[in-house]
Amino acid sequence: MDQQVIPFDLVRMFIGEQPPLFYAEILFRTVLIYVYTLAMIRWIGGRGVAQLSMVEFLLVIALGSAVGDAMFYPEVPLLAAMAVITTIVLINKVLDRLIVRSDRAKTTLDGRPLALVRDGRILLDAIDHRDLGISEIKSMLRLAGVENLGELRAAYLEAGGGLSVFRAHPPRPGLSLVPPRHLLNPPPATDKPLAMDGQTCCGICGAPTGAQIIATRGRCSHCDGRAWQSPEWPAGTGEQDKGGTTPKE
Known part of the structure; x- marks a missing residue:
């Protein structure tokens, strides 16, 4: 039987039952999943990203998951979620700087037209x-x-x-x-x-x-x-009904 959750248990809310070294694992897992997800989105392409860049699109996904888990699951400590969010934002800031300063980085991360x-x-x-x-x-x-x-x-x-x-x-x-x-x-x-x-x-x-x-x-x-x-003249050229002559500039 699962242990009963005690409301507003500050130790559970902020620290959880994990050892301190677990936060280093969180940083590693966050970086690994971020890079892997970015590679997958780059492979898929930009057809569903609308006006967001790849990095911005991934930021929305990653922050949504990190914030949502901390809100809904009592077993997720807030400090762990905050560590994930902070790591994601820092990665995003570094990538933004790279994109601004390097056309090569922009092409690698966002792709080409x-x-x-x-x-x-x-x-x-x-x-x-x-x-x-x-x-x-x-x-x-x-x-x-x-x-x-x-x-x-x-x-x-x-x-x-x-x-x-x-x-x-x-x-x-x-x-x-x-x-x-x-x-x-x-x-x-x-x-x-x-x-x-x-x-x-x-x-x-x-x-x-x-x-x-x-x-x-x-x-x-x-x-x-x-x-x-049959090829048709574009509307507004004045040649739709004539056919055969080049429209005047």
């Missing part, structure tokens, strides 16, 4: 490096207000999870992202010439190519897809 789009085409490297799907990339672009890949010169997924978008001047015809593909009714046909000035574009990654590829039922050289769509 990743190119998602270049010249109106989604880059498949993003899928390999951050476990992102093409549909997820298109969703992120729509959330950034992008309606058509032809609007973009480049787009980057920053280390903290934010999206940086650089517009093309002038915009080009490209793959429309609005509405999302699953809402199209009927879906775009793949067996007829959907071409503008002899051009078509991949319905998956947006890569432009010659319209003759439709007749040969060829695959996209970038994503290996076979869904071809």
